[in-house]
Amino acid sequence: MYRRMCRIRRFEERAAELYKATEIPGFLHLSIGQEACAVGACWPLGERDGITSTHRGHGHVLAKGLDTASMMAELMGKEAGTCHGRGGSMHIADPGQGIYGANGIVGAGLPIAAGVATAAKLRAAGDVVVAFFGDGAVAQGMFHEAVNLAAVWDLPVVFLCENNHYSEFSPEADQHRASMSARAAGYGIGYAHVDGNDVLAVAGVMTDVVEGLRAGGGPVLVEAETYRWHGHYEGDPERYRSAEEVTAAKERDPLVIARRHLTAAGVEGGRISAVEEETEKEIEAAVEWARGLPEPDPADLYDFVSAPRPVFEEPAPPAADAEIFRTMDAVRLALQHELSADPDVFVAGIDVGAGGNVFGLTRGLADEFPGRVRDTPISESAIVGSAVGAAMAGMKPVVEVMYMDFIGVCLDMLLNQAAKLRFMTGGRATLPLVVRTQFGAGRSSGSQHSQSLEALLAHIPGLTVVMPSNPADTYGLLRAAIQDPNPVVFVENRLQYGLKGPRPAADHLVPLGKAKVVREGDDITLVTWSRMVQEGLAAADVLAGEGIGVEVVDLRTISPLDRETVLASLAKTNRLVVAHEAVRDFGVGAELAALAVDEGFWHLDAPVTRVAAPPVPAPYAPSLEQAWLPSRDTIADTLRRIAAV
Incomplete structure (x- = not known):
């Protein structure tokens, strides 16, 4: 534990120096003073367990096992960086090691963690997820939606609040009136408090919590009280707190507390010093290695925006004497086909399970595929965010946003998460997800239930936007969208749900991107x-x-x-x-x-x-x-x- 904390501390100290020397070009948010939270929380986790992180995420990903050399190269914007220089400090991820991303959007990792935990629950492998967030994130709607969804679905996720008592520049007392324990009780989930500067205390609490989740327990909110020594970002003038306050906080240095534990356990000072020296050499070697590397080639600008699509030909049209079916039948049959063919596919949304969708499109699927057609709360950010997390964890979620107008409620999860994560992670993340929605004016649905917003979505690099015009194409395009390795927004027109046309063969697939x-x-x-x-x-x-x-x-x-x-x-x-x-x-x-x-x-x-x-x-x-x-x-x-x- 001490070695891991030393690694985080020295990595960030050197990062601060390199930032001042302009060797790190972008934003830098450091977690110096919070090392025990990261190390203690990740201590009971295995490689298959997952974490999501924040804009202040170096400690979390290092504690989960990411190497310092590729991380330092990433901070310097080098091609050999963890994410090929596409993510930088705030966006480091490696789903292969269970690291589902640091995130530049406050609170965004929480619904993504719920999605990773959904994948873990559907696979019943005993994996758990830890979602790191700061006390400032509890003011975000994404916090409420993610915790509530996790509670309703009994997901194996720990929501770990690193409470450093500041939301950017504002003290905690100016931002919140309810305690974390009261919030946990309000969502009906477990709660634990721990001294976030004592790595043994954090590891002890987290070991118990993780064991409970592996045994089938529901989500838990853990509050780890700590303090960040540096400002909100490097260069922050820190006018919102006194130097005396920071100096007093440093008296409870997590590394000093850990050294006391080591000394009390009989570990000699020379052995402790050796760990510090080894860590110093490791970080210096990482810096020197990263310095000598090239930046990405401008010719590779378009790399990692989208995953290569399956290639197949335009199918033959349905036979002239084929059975007649409706667009609404096409949606249900396409979902049924893909649920049957691929166990990684699941469907989720408001009333899509027991209710069968507001238009009856998914009626009967919940009974046919137990647990894989899931009702959600009315929480569009959690719905789409959980799809992002589940897709990164290897599932193929198909989630529904009831009306296209409601895309505005969860736009961050499309704009900044689904569309960008493959690019920002240098191709480490794959996002095979579908967001189904519908629109259609002509029935006096009003300004908030009639909008055709395809231009808004098509303007976002990384998103695929599909809008079919007839039943056969609806069937073939929806199946192709579910099989596609990229995030797809599939837009149906509700005035066409009753439109009739010839039914194609069951294997009918229409290629995406082809007029x-x-x-x-x-x-x-x-x-x-x-x-x-x-x-x-x-x-x-x-x-x-x-x-x-x-x-x-x-x-x-x-x-x-x-x-x-x-x-x-x-x-x-x-x-x-x-x-x-x-x-x-x-x-x-x-x-x-x-x-x-x-x-x-x-x-x-x-x-x-x-x-x-x-x-x-x-x-x-x-x-x-x-x-x-x-x-x-x-x-x-x-x-x-x-x-x-």
Whole structure:
């Protein structure tokens, strides 16, 4: 224990020196003074057990077993760093050693830890997870959602609060009114308090807690009281506390307390000094090794953004005499197929189990797959965050966000976690997860239940965004999304749940990232997706009677965008119209227009035009909603106008 604490202390002391010398280029948050928390908490853990960490995470990952050399290289931004220089100090991870990431977002590791613990529980291997967080994180909604979900699901997770009594620059008393013990009682979980500066005390409490979890116990909140010697970040002027306070806190140095334990146990001073000298040499060797390494090659900028996708061909369309089924049947059958085929797949969301989903899409699956179709609390951050953690732990979660509008509630888990973790960990993390959601205006659902937000999601590098337009594609694309090694947001249109079409074969798979020409034409290209495909096809039928041939391209996948198919159609017709249900300004239509002007300019014989909702929130009153929503008539009018240019 003492050796591990010395390793953390010296690593961080040298990191502070290197930061001042500008050899470490990015933010640096140090845990000097908190070493006993990290070492004691990780002491009873095995390699398969997991941890999640914070922006102040060096001690946690070193205590879990990460090597100092690759970590030092990572802090210096070197290619040989733990994460190939893509993560830096705040984002070090190695899921292979049970280290599911330090995190630059306060509290974000907590729902991820719940997901790792979900994977452990589903596999019934006796593994446990420790989620480190600071006292400031309890003000985050993610703390509440993660702890509540863990309690409801009886997950094998320890929520370990390193209470250093400061939330960035604010003292604890200014931030909270409830104690940690009261919070644990409020969630109905266990609680333990420990002196976080005494490594033996921390290890003793954690050994008991971990043994209880391995025996089937539920989550426990452990509060370890400690103190950070440095500021919130290196360079922090620390005007919020006195030098005398810091000096007094140092009298309870975790290393001094550990040395006293060693002396009391009869360990000679020379042996203790030898450990210190060996640790000093180890850290110096790590620094010298890292200094001599190259930074990442700029040519490798695009590495690790996404995992390579499985390659397969566009399937044959369903047989003409095939059974007719609905889009809602396609969703259920795709989920059923993947749950049957792969034990790592599970489904979770609000009322998807016993309730069978608000639209009845998952009805019966909970009985067919016990424990693998799971109801959650109304906690979107915990739902998506648990999917991130479970995916990093090797599962293939399919989680539901009931309405697309609610993506805003859990956007961090998509924007900063699911989309970025593969990149920030230099490819160490894999994120095979699907977030299913739905949207659709036209039934007076109002401004908070009607939004088409694909442009928001498609703007996030690392996310795949899929929007099918018919039952067969819904089935094939959803199956492909579940099998994909990347995070996929799968967006259904609720007005199409009753849409009927021929049922494909059970092995039907539609490749992600591939658009499809669903109607041939020579005069004008119409690019669209989701329900607007049906409106666009209806408009094309009308124009065919007027002698205008409209080629309709169904994007199917919004991101990555199939530029080749769009440009090939534009080269054929020389005119481009884009139709989408989302508001016009700054949307996917604008991206397609930019593509046409940039790469297809010499093919254009007319302006690129968008048919879309105006930049107004979705109205409630039917008269306003119909005026706001694009339709086959508005699409047809635009096609006529552009065809005449």
